[in-house]
Amino acid sequence: MNLTAENAEPSLDKTFSSADSGTHDRSLIDTRKRPLRDLRISVTDRCNFRCVYCMPKTVFGRDYPFLSRNDLLSFEEIERIARVFVAQGVEKIRLTGGEPLLRRGLEKLIEQLARLPVEITLTTNGALLAKKAQTLKEAGLHRITVSLDALDDVIFKRMNDVDFAVSDVLHGIEAAAAAGLPIKINCVVKRGTNDSQILPLARHFRHSDHVLRFIEYMDVGNSNGWRMAEVLPSTEVIALIQAEFPLEAIDARYAGEVAARWRYLDGAGEIGVISSVTQAFCSSCTRARLSTEGKLYTCLFAQQGHDVRSLLRGDKNDDDLSRAIAGVWRARSDNYSEMRSEIRTEKTGEIAKIQKIEMSYIGG
Ligand SMILES: Nc1nc2c(ncn2[C@@H]2O[C@H](COP(=O)(O)OP(=O)(O)OP(=O)(O)O)[C@@H](O)[C@H]2O)c(=O)[nH]1
Ligand SMILES: C[S@@+](CC[C@H](N)C(=O)[O-])C[C@H]1O[C@@H](n2cnc3c(N)ncnc32)[C@H](O)[C@@H]1O
Ligand code: SF4
Ligand code: SF4
Numbered sequence: 001m002n003l004t005a006e007n008a009e010p011s012l013d014k015t016f017s018s019a020d021s022g023t024h025d026r027s028l029i030d031t032r033k034r035p036l037r038d039l040r041i042s043v044t045d046r047c048n049f050r051c052v053y054c055m056p057k058t059v060f061g062r063d064y065p066f067l068s069r070n071d072l073l074s075f076e077e078i079e080r081i082a083r084v085f086v087a088q089g090v091e092k093i094r095l096t097g098g099e100p101l102l103r104r105g106l107e108k109l110i111e112q113l114a115r116l117p118v119e120i121t122l123t124t125n126g127a128l129l130a131k132k133a134q135t136l137k138e139a140g141l142h143r144i145t146v147s148l149d150a151l152d153d154v155i156f157k158r159m160n161d162v163d164f165a166v167s168d169v170l171h172g173i174e175a176a177a178a179a180g181l182p183i184k185i186n187c188v189v190k191r192g193t194n195d196s197q198i199l200p201l202a203r204h205f206r207h208s209d210h211v212l213r214f215i216e217y218m219d220v221g222n223s224n225g226w227r228m229a230e231v232l233p234s235t236e237v238i239a240l241i242q243a244e245f246p247l248e249a250i251d252a253r254y255a256g257e258v259a260a261r262w263r264y265l266d267g268a269g270e271i272g273v274i275s276s277v278t279q280a281f282c283s284s285c286t287r288a289r290l291s292t293e294g295k296l297y298t299c300l301f302a303q304q305g306h307d308v309r310s311l312l313r314g315d316k317n318d319d320d321l322s323r324a325i326a327g328v329w330r331a332r333s334d335n336y337s338e339m340r341s342e343i344r345t346e347k348t349g350e351i352a353k354i355q356k357i358e359m360s361y362i363g364g
Pocket of ligand 2: 047053054096097098099100123124125126145146147186187188215216217218219220224359360363364
């Protein structure tokens with residue numbers, strides 16, 4: 001990753017003047033030969049949790065500089081840009097945030113997006129899911145991912161710093177299952193904070209049909225005070241579970257899947273590990289990200305986004321939007337996770353101070 005180039009203000013307008021033929025090109029390839037397949041849309045930067053690895057209270061207190069309503073992309077704008085992305089090859093759209101269930105009328109957006117020939121999925125902290133699961137399913141949501149970092153309320157509080165209880169999230173998961181939504185459970189593992197929960201979570205979700213995935217704690221944003229010492233490598237997670245429940249590795253479901261899949265040998269289901277720190281998967285990264293205020297990011301760790309909102313609110317037509325997206329994707333060379341070890345300072349092991357977008361703006 002060229003940090004200097006990333007620091008420069010990107011101009012989407014420039015891409016209109018490039019000799020770009022691909023208006024509806026379904027095989028957009030970046031400079032590392034990676035296709036565009038996956039669009040993640042952050043629908044709000046607000047959240048009812050204050051997870052210590054994402055949006056810690058201790059850094060800014062409760063006064064995060066949230067966007068105003070007019071800054072957010074409207075549902076019509078999101079639907080329009082999503083349609084353009086789908087024409088460019090996107091096969092999966094994930095709604096995220098912030099906490100997406102806080103966006104008022106979200107089911108209307110899902111209804112609009114579900115008309116597109118793509119899979120629609122959503123990542124949520126689950127606290128409001130018990131109330132909303134059935135409506136989300138009826139609106140056309142295909143599946144759901146629920147974050148859950150602990151089964152023990154004290155540890156849950158330590159990770160998520162919120163007054164909800166584990167039972168609220170578990171009820172949300174039950175409601176999603178009752179509504180017929182396929183479910184994945186995401187657990188961020190922070191060494192020394194919730195690693196004691198790996199086995200209880202594994203035991204709890206065996207035989208449930210829900211795929212539990214453990215995620216290495218990442219250095220996203222600038223506020224979580226990330227240290228390598230708090231990353232528990234996925235190899236250790238697998239070894240821990242393997243000692244109680246024998247596992248075998250299984251093939252990825254699709255090219256570029258971020259989770260490595262394992263199945264219980266006794267037939268109790270599967271789990272996954274997402275090793276973004278210790279085994280970077282940038283070489284197969286097919287994901288574009290649209291932030292809450294309509295900036296297009298080609299990497300979770302990007303320092304700058306490309307302003308799509310001003311194009312949507314200006315006089316550009318869909319072909320112009322297509323060309324702009326194509327230009328950004330073709331120029332893409334991101335590989336932050338592969339470069340992470342090079343930008344960690346030798347002395348402290350910490351990440352050099354570069355300005356990165358917060359996870360709650362860009363979504364996970
Ligand atoms: N570094 C990095 N981490 C990622 C990327 N995509 C996902 N992750 C991490 O993996 C976590 C889980 O990803 P999900 O949002 O569940 O997406 P997914 O695994 O692609 O979803 P599926 O469609 O269910 O396979 C995210 O919250 C991030 O922590 C990526 O492109 N780069
Ligand atoms: C930013 S959240 C947004 C959606 C929703 N609020 C939730 O928590 O599921 C999306 C995902 O990012 C993950 N995430 C946030 N910060 C992370 C970090 N520092 N390292 C790894 N994953 C992280 C969360 O665990 C969650 O699964
Ligand atoms: S991980 Fe999700 S729930 Fe936790 S603070 Fe970030 S956006 Fe909110
Ligand atoms: S670090 Fe950036 S390029 Fe690498 S996998 Fe994550 S989002 Fe993709």
